[in-house]
C-alpha cells in the first residue's frame with residue numbers, strides 16, 4: 390500500500406527563536422506624553438513588536454520589543470501625534 | 484497574542500506581515516491557511532522557523548486555490564466547517580499568472596474559501612520579474628529599460644474584473660497602508676458563503692526601489708493618484724469605494740520609486756506617464772472615487 394507521510398512539518402512559532410532586532414540601522418523612540426492611544430503604530434508594525442498600554446484615562450505607554458524591531462520606521466510614519474522618532478543606532482553613526 | 488509571530492524574515496518595511504497578522508488575528512486564529520510559493524512563504528515557513536500559529540500549508544507556486552478547495556471539501560465532508568475559515572494567501576504572480584487556472588476552477592466550483600492576493604506587483608521573491616499585475620512602464624528584470632523598451636509595455640491585468648466575471652459573492656481591493664480596512668474587508672468577506680476574492684496592494688521595498696519607512700506613504704499615494712482604486716463589490720454590485728480627498732498626479736507616485744524613475748528621462752517615458760495618468764483618471768471616473776467620506 391502507498392504510504393503518504395506528512396512531509397516537512399514545523400512546530401508553531403519557531404520564528405520567535407530568531408531575533409531580528411539587530412537587522413536595522415535605526416530604532417524608534419517614543420514620547421509617551423504625546424501618545425493619544427490610537428494604536429495605529431501597534432497594528433501597523435510588521436514585526437508585531439509594539440504594544441500600547443493604557444495607564445489611565447489619558448495616559449498611554451508605548452513599548453517596543455527590541456529583540457525583533459527591524460527599525461523600518463512605519464510606526465513613526467503612521468503616528469498622528471508625531472510621538473515617535475527614528476534614531477540612528479550608535480554603530481551606524483558616521 | 485498574535486497568530487503570526489515575530490522573528491519572520493520579511494524585509495524591514497514590508498507590508499505583507501501587517502496584512503496577514505491583522506487578518507488571522509481578526510479570526511482569533513480560527514482559520515486554515517494555504518500559501519503559494521513566494522515572499523510570504525519564504526519569510527514565514529522555512530523548516531524549523533515557522534512564524535505561524537494557525538494550521539498552515541505551503542502549497543506549490545501554482546496551486547494554493549486547489550489545495551484550499553481540498554481543505555474546504557474535507558472540512559465539509561468531516562462536518563468540521565465550524566473549526567475555521569479557509570484562507571489562501573498568494574502573490575500576484577501566483578494569482579494572476581501561474582495559478583489562474585486552479586483559481587478559476589476554485590471560483591467556478593464556488594468553494595467556501597477567501598482568496599487573498601498580496602499584490603506587490605511582480606515576482607518579488609525571485610528578484611522582481613514582471614507578472615500580469617505589474618503596472619505599465621515598470622522596470623523589472625524581465626522588462627528591462629533600454630533604448631527601445633521603457634519598462635513593461637502592457638497594462639496591469641484587471642484581476643478584479645476577472646474575479647467578478649466568476650459571479651462571486653464578494654470581491655474587493657485594499658491596501659496594506661489601511662490595516663483597519665483590510666480587517667473589515669476580510670471579516671465582511673467570510674460572511675458570504677462560497678468563494679471570495681480580496682486583493683491587497685503591498686509595496687515591495689527591494690523590488691520597487693524604495694526605503695522601508697516609505698512603504699505606507701507610497702501605498703497611500705497609489706490610491707490617492709487613482710492608480711490603485713480601493714473598491715468593494717457584493718454580488719457583482721459596487722457597494723463601496725474608498726474616497727480620494729485630494730487627487731495627486733501620477734508623477735508624484737512614480738518619481739519616488741526606482742522602478743519608474745527612468746520614465747522621466749526615457750524618450751518614450753512621457754507617453755507612458757500620460758497613459759498612466761489616463762488610466763488613473765479613468766479609474767476615478769469609473770468608480771466615482773473623488774469625495775470626502777472616510778473609511779474605517
Ligand SMILES: Cc1ncc(C[n+]2csc(CCOP(=O)(O)OP(=O)(O)O)c2C)c(N)n1
Pocket residue numbers: 519520521522523544545573574575576577578601603605606607608609614
Ligand atoms: C512552478 C514554479 N515555477 C517557478 C518557481 C520559482 N518561484 C518561486 S516564488 C516565485 C515568484 C512569486 O511571485 P508572487 O506570486 O508574485 O509572490 P511574491 O514573492 O511577489 O510575494 C517564483 C517564480 C516555483 N517555485 N515554482
Ligand SMILES: [Mg+2]
Pocket residue numbers: 574575576601602603604605606607608
Ligand atoms: Mg508578487
